[in-house]
Amino acid sequence: MPARPTVPTGPTGLGTEAARLLLRRPALPDSAAEAVPELHTCGPLRDDRALGETVNDRLLDWAADVGIYPGRLEEIRAADFGRLVMLCYPDTDDVERLLAPARCTLAAWAMDDHYCDDTTLGAAPHLLGSRLAAAAAAADRLRLPGRYATEFDDAVRDDPVLTAVRSAVEHLATVATPAQVTRARHAMTSLFPGMAQEATWRATSRVPAVWEYLVNRQANSFRPCLAVIDAVGGYQLADDVWSDPRLQHTLTTATLASSLLNDLYSVHREARDTGQDFNLPLSIAAEDNCSLPEAIERGAALHNQLMRHYEAQAATLALAGPPELRRYLVGVSAWCGGNHAWHHGNPRYASSPPTGLSSWAQPPRRRQRTSDEGDPA
Template sequence: MSLISRAFAPAAAHDVAGMAVGLLQDPRRPGKRDILARVRPDAGGTPPRLPNGPTGLGTSAVRIPVPARPTPPTVPTIPAASAPLPPLPRLPSGPTGLGTSANRPLRTPSEPSKPSAAQDGPVIYCPPAVRDDPALGAEVNERLVEWAEECGIYPGQLDRVRSCDFGRLIMLAHPDSDDPDVLLAAAKCALSEWSVDDHYVDGEVEEARHDLLGQRLAIAHSVIDQAHLPLRYAPELEEVVRKDPVAVALRSGLDNLGKYATTTQVRRLRHELAIMFVAYGQEAVWHTTGQTPPVWEFLMHRHENSFVPCIVLTDVVGGYELPADEFADVRVRRALTMAGTASVIVNDLYSMGKEDPTDLSLPRVIAAEENCSLEEAVERSVLVHDELMHTYETEAAALAATGSPQLGRFLAGVWNWVGGSREWHASSARYHQN
């Protein structure tokens, strides 16, 4: 199921639904607010080093090839014409930006988690959101809905889109900026990406034709990586594209992003969308054949179909650029995709509060493969999520210790994105409707 269909599926009343709601609304946020505290120049102590292998549950057979005596990578030179990046920012202790005067921070750095007697189950390992600015989120959300109407996606469902409050999600996930135009650019890209699922795969907006999915994705991809046909045939493709609101939204979102992002940053997003389209094709096979994939395959799918396309805009929203060689580094890629998978597992847990047994999610495939109850499968899914988060936390700190200032900012921004997304899942209209 897509993000929107998960939000509006009928509410469930079984015990697993209550467990899922409890997990997401649990006020505890055990993750560090500032993931790079140990690697800042004024923090003292020895910076962390990248482990020879991943850490956490079930990692004994996995290793990263890291030299015994790692040599710090060459820090890319910032062109003289560019202003140097500021030092890694300290995370604010409270909300910033438009309309924050009446707000309070979700949790102060020194505030301990206080589990209650009713909170004795698993806890999602995730940091708190850095800021909550409802007015800023509302402005982005309203402008996003207006744009969706202009593009033609979600016809007749704009009130549902509005109530999902994706503007709030982007505001929470990208605390590096309080500029509504920049946040709106990220929101447009996100909603256009999700509309592919809702229109083509999930059937939330129109009938899903899984037998035609490959064809539809290929045509949509022609605007992500612009197809250049001979003059005789180009108008025919353009006519098809202009009649498809999904293609219109994808083109509009990417064109608008170009106002704030470099060509390299836009190209990154185009690449991530191509990976996501491959995963949609895999999902269509499951639909048409009635397969329930094994856990390993589902997790591979989540590696490809996650929130990574949203997260890669972290530096765009922050107003800087992560050097291309660092973005492409296999260790950075590993950390980034682990965070993306962890964030989409939260969305899988979110779905367990809805009554839809046909929705494939990590708990459901674990329950099917391991022949356990859904309650047990939810607990095991939390362990998988937490392993990914702990590994990201360890490896991101080690990478930041030897990388450029931009890399440190980016890795801290990814951590903030995951925390903001988790906060949105806990407080969206999803648990306040039906």
């Protein structure tokens, strides 16, 4: 069993471990992304650079093998997903265990880039539905009868994204129980409605209302990353604990907040992109007719509101739940802190602010080969 991370001092006694973690607020690295207001988050529990580099090297070898991001692997290396996983899953230093969420994360990122966002990689809204259906089948190891199984397997081999999805889930199965793999598959495919919703916005050249964007972000979120925390750590939440509506509500709050954090760090790059990206501050600016800096401030306030709500939910659950739930909630808070630290120092998000919002033109179709107050609840 991997060693447990050291939790800072604070309240003591049974059930207070997660509550003590929520008090941790260490300073982040100096290389902050530009123009992002101070955000209310936990800090990472560890920063083992050598471990992150090892995971990143192994992850890039896998990406080359499955064929995603052809000609762009050095860009993926610079994004340093190995460091993200090292920061976000401090419950283990086992490289094979850390590669499980790393591969699943990069496979999901590749789906977003190859299928949804990047036309140079073959993204095309009119193909998205059929591609996502095939991705769901690849994740689920769909069994077709007779020669159709061979044809489906050929289609998976011919599409690097489908190959990556299948390979990532298969690797997860080597470190997780069948129940945890099923949970992870469900979390991964739960991204697909959000991806499809964005495609309709692109097809109609429409900026979504803020409420509509937030609904999308609850689906198209980091939930798959949180679904495997216990599997990576080498333990398992009982099914009735995982399915408890209170825990699911808590996770929805955490994943929405973390996704909005990604929006805040991505906004300047995406505001300049003519590929019609969608982002909370961009929706706020359009709806409220305000400047981008004002929209960023409002988005940051909403993130902070959500994080405080998450902390209150997590502390309540930790005090009443079984030991593995307390450990899992420590992992969720550590994941949120690691995610923030990765965004904060990542060159992907260190771009200069634009002078104004760029136009949102529909991307060309290209076919790939065959206020901090209140309760946000």
